[in-house]
Structures are given as structure tokens and as C-alpha cells.
Amino acid sequence: MTKAEKLSLGKINQRLESNHNRIEEQLLRKYESIRGNDGLLPHQKALLLKNELGSMNIAEGDFLPIFDELYGNVDAVSLETASDMVRLSQGSAAGRISSRDQVIKYWREDSQARMQKWGKAYEQQAQALFELSYQQNWGARRTADELNVLLGRTEKNAARIVRSSGNSVRTLTMKQGYDANNIEFVIWNTSGSDKVCPYCSARNQQVYKIGEAIVPAHVNCQCYLLPFKKEWVQNGKFDKEWSKESRRKGLEELNKAGGAANNGLTPFEKSMGLDKPPKPVWTAEKGFARGEAPRVITKPQLRYLSLSELKALAQERGLSADRVKELGKTGLGKRATWIRAIAADSRG
Ligand SMILES: [Zn+2]
Structure with missing residues (x-):
């Protein structure tokens, strides 16, 4: 509290x-x-x-x-x-x-x-x-x-x-706040007694499309959602090992307490009338779901992209809307600036 x-x-x-x-x-x-x-x-x-x-x-x-x-x-x-x-x-x-x-x-x-x-x-x-x-x-x-x-x-x-x-x-x-800043995904985090909750423990460290993950999941739920960007997994800004460990520990404690993970609808999802739980786009154990992994584009390949492709990629790589707009003003005349900005942001 x-x-x-x-x-x-x-x-x-x-x-x-x-x-x-x-x-x-x-x-x-x-x-x-x-x-x-x-x-x-x-x-x-x-x-x-x-x-x-x-x-x-x-x-x-x-x-x-x-x-x-x-x-x-x-x-x-x-x-x-x-x-x-x-x-x-x-x-x-x-x-x-x-x-x-x-x-x-x-x-x-x-x-x-x-x-x-x-x-x-x-x-x-x-x-x-x-x-x-x-x-x-x-x-x-x-x-x-x-x-x-x-x-x-x-x-x-x-x-x-x-x-x-x-x-x-x-x-x-x-x-x-996340919506206003183009954050499209969130990662579920348990806290307090939810570490051993069958529903929340099952969701811990799973990434969902923002809006599809509903917290609280039940009465007294203390879980919270943090922003997540796909490229963080690739550029090392996200600690995958910690995430995996947190999930493993939670499930282990839950089992020790005699409970089992419940991957079905949470009580609040049920009361909202949903018929199936949201699909994670990334999980600690399996990584990205099919079709969800961000494109890997090498620096030399960047030279062959069109302006609209560069813009889309910059957005995908998490550059702010203002920065993309600013870069857009230079057109393709300064392709090198584009490539530097995208590469710097995506490769950390
Ligand atoms: Zn919870």
C-alpha cells in the first residue's frame, strides 16, 4: 500500500x-x-x-x-x-x-x-x-x-x-502516459503477495500490447506494468536474465506454497467479459512470439532504405516523434545523419 x-x-x-x-x-x-x-x-x-x-x-x-x-x-x-x-x-x-x-x-x-x-x-x-x-x-x-x-x-x-x-x-x-509517448508494449511485474498468485505469477515478466494487459488482475492485486520496447531486447537495454530469474523464482515459490500457475483469464478479465487471455508478444523463456521479433537491419543495409522506410524504422527503434520529424526535414539529403541516429539508438 x-x-x-x-x-x-x-x-x-x-x-x-x-x-x-x-x-x-x-x-x-x-x-x-x-x-x-x-x-x-x-x-x-x-x-x-x-x-x-x-x-x-x-x-x-x-x-x-x-x-x-x-x-x-x-x-x-x-x-x-x-x-x-x-x-x-x-x-x-x-x-x-x-x-x-x-x-x-x-x-x-x-x-x-x-x-x-x-x-x-x-x-x-x-x-x-x-x-x-x-x-x-x-x-x-x-x-x-x-x-x-x-x-x-x-x-x-x-x-x-x-x-x-x-x-x-x-x-x-x-x-x-505511455500512450502519449508511443510506447506500445508493457511488461507485467508482480509485487508483494502477487509473487505467489496463480494468475499473476503466470503473467510475471510477459510482454503485452499496451491496453491488452489489465492490472489489477483481481481484488488486492499489486502488480504493475512497465514500458517495454522490442529493440531493448536486442540492444542490451533490457536485462533478460533478471527477467527470466524473477519469473522462475515466482513460479517456484508458488509451487512450494502448493499453488499452480493459472494461464487462463484473470478474475477481472472474466468480469469484463473477455473470452480469452491476452497473448504475450515476448516471454522470458521463449523470447518473441512468432512474427513479433523486430527486424534486424545492418548498417550497410540502411543505405538502401527509402525515406518512408527510414522513418518507420526510426519509430520502430524508439526514436522520439520529435526527433523523427526533425530528421524528416532533411529528407534523404543527409542519409548519414539518419543512419547515425537510427544506429546509435538501436545498437546502444
Ligand atoms: Zn496481481
């Missing part, structure tokens, strides 16, 4: 706890007098107690300002990170990247609705708990302790909401 996520979760938990504490305090005060009422059945006592306590939806109220703050922070950090990644990977400044307002709009409303749902679940479970408590004659203290378990459950669900929506905003913002 990131710092921004922890901060927001802290604020949410504070709200949940203060509502819970109010309910608990009332419970301890009112429970016994209702218990002593012999004319009532357990479910009637529970109903009476509930009426005394008032609203028991501990997630009642507006969490939108908390989510707004969270996604604003995540968005800003992701934009910066995407921009840094692009700069590092292509050695030039990143193009302009703006935030994904639509995505944020969706997640803030979805997260608010999910908070309300769990608040409602607390209320319903508390009601059932009171009935059981009067039936079994638990007394006020034990009932309050059981109510505390419900609070713990609600807080766990709040953490899930914060984590998976935070990760979604982060991924989509970064994708936008």
Missing part, C-alpha cells in the same frame, strides 16, 4: 471507528434493561435495541472527499512516474501527459457505493448478532466484543477498496 493509500485508509477507518464506538457505547448502556424484559422474544429485544441505537450503517455519509484526495495524489504521482519512465527509456523528455478524469470519476463513485454496501452489511450483521445474543444470554460485554469483529471486517473491506481502486487509477494514468 502506498503512502497516499495509507493516509486515506486512516481517514476512512477513523470515521468507521467513531461511528462504531458510538454504537458500542449505546449498546453497553441499553443492553441490560432490554434483556430483563421477560415479555419479549429475542428477535423483539434485538429490534428494540436496534431502535435505541439508531442508524447502524457505520459507513454512512460521504467518503467522496477522501477518495478525491486519494485519486488526485495517485494521479499526480503516476503522471510523474510515467513521465520519468519514458524519459529513462528513450533518453528524451516525455511528451505532455494529462490526467484521466473519466477514470477518476468512475472510481470515486464506485468506491463510495462499495463503502455504503459494507456499512449496510455491518448493520445487517449487527442486527442478527443482537438476536443471537439475547437468545444465548451473552450479556453486553461479549456482544460488544462480537460487534468489534464486524468492525474489523468492515475495515478490511475498506482497505481492499482503497488498494484496488488506487492501483487502477495508477495503472490507467500510467497507460495514458
Whole structure:
């Protein structure tokens, strides 16, 4: 969980706890007098107690300002990170990247609705708990302790909401950053508990077309996607051995924990209605999929390419759009400059 996520979760938990504490305090005060009422059945006592306590939806109220703050922070950090990644990977400044307002709009409303749902679940479970408590004659203290378990459950669900929506905003913002900078591929990276997740471990260190890889893959997924360019494999800018090792280790740990890699659809892909998982264009074990390897063109061959072929190649080799445009102005008059630029960028 990131710092921004922890901060927001802290604020949410504070709200949940203060509502819970109010309910608990009332419970301890009112429970016994209702218990002593012999004319009532357990479910009637529970109903009476509930009426005394008032609203028991501990997630009642507006969490939108908390989510707004969270996604604003995540968005800003992701934009910066995407921009840094692009700069590092292509050695030039990143193009302009703006935030994904639509995505944020969706997640803030979805997260608010999910908070309300769990608040409602607390209320319903508390009601059932009171009935059981009067039936079994638990007394006020034990009932309050059981109510505390419900609070713990609600807080766990709040953490899930914060984590998976935070990760979604982060991924989509970064994708936008890559899109704006002509990065066409991403490499899947597991982190934290996903190192031993059957779905994520199976995807670790596989390269996908941007947009085809969907992270998070499931609730609580902490995977992230990094930019990838095909030519990095050939010019040594990408550490193939590290990648292979990371994948091997993850799968090994997964097996040790008694799990097995699952190459099928991830839970989120399923819920999006996809019918088959995305095909990797490069994998740590097998390298490029058929037809995906970039062309290998030697320096002497470069002399025979047309202007449009040189442009396409320059793009393929990861030269920035600005650089290609600048080179394009010279036409073929300065073929040597073209060749130098392409060769320098492609051979490292
Ligand atoms: Zn994952």
C-alpha cells in the first residue's frame, strides 16, 4: 500500500471507528434493561435495541472527499512516474501527459457505493448478532466484543477498496502516459503477495500490447506494468536474465506454497467479459512470439532504405516523434545523419 493509500485508509477507518464506538457505547448502556424484559422474544429485544441505537450503517455519509484526495495524489504521482519512465527509456523528455478524469470519476463513485454496501452489511450483521445474543444470554460485554469483529471486517473491506481502486487509477494514468509517448508494449511485474498468485505469477515478466494487459488482475492485486520496447531486447537495454530469474523464482515459490500457475483469464478479465487471455508478444523463456521479433537491419543495409522506410524504422527503434520529424526535414539529403541516429539508438 502506498503512502497516499495509507493516509486515506486512516481517514476512512477513523470515521468507521467513531461511528462504531458510538454504537458500542449505546449498546453497553441499553443492553441490560432490554434483556430483563421477560415479555419479549429475542428477535423483539434485538429490534428494540436496534431502535435505541439508531442508524447502524457505520459507513454512512460521504467518503467522496477522501477518495478525491486519494485519486488526485495517485494521479499526480503516476503522471510523474510515467513521465520519468519514458524519459529513462528513450533518453528524451516525455511528451505532455494529462490526467484521466473519466477514470477518476468512475472510481470515486464506485468506491463510495462499495463503502455504503459494507456499512449496510455491518448493520445487517449487527442486527442478527443482537438476536443471537439475547437468545444465548451473552450479556453486553461479549456482544460488544462480537460487534468489534464486524468492525474489523468492515475495515478490511475498506482497505481492499482503497488498494484496488488506487492501483487502477495508477495503472490507467500510467497507460495514458505511455500512450502519449508511443510506447506500445508493457511488461507485467508482480509485487508483494502477487509473487505467489496463480494468475499473476503466470503473467510475471510477459510482454503485452499496451491496453491488452489489465492490472489489477483481481481484488488486492499489486502488480504493475512497465514500458517495454522490442529493440531493448536486442540492444542490451533490457536485462533478460533478471527477467527470466524473477519469473522462475515466482513460479517456484508458488509451487512450494502448493499453488499452480493459472494461464487462463484473470478474475477481472472474466468480469469484463473477455473470452480469452491476452497473448504475450515476448516471454522470458521463449523470447518473441512468432512474427513479433523486430527486424534486424545492418548498417550497410540502411543505405538502401527509402525515406518512408527510414522513418518507420526510426519509430520502430524508439526514436522520439520529435526527433523523427526533425530528421524528416532533411529528407534523404543527409542519409548519414539518419543512419547515425537510427544506429546509435538501436545498437546502444
Ligand atoms: Zn496481481
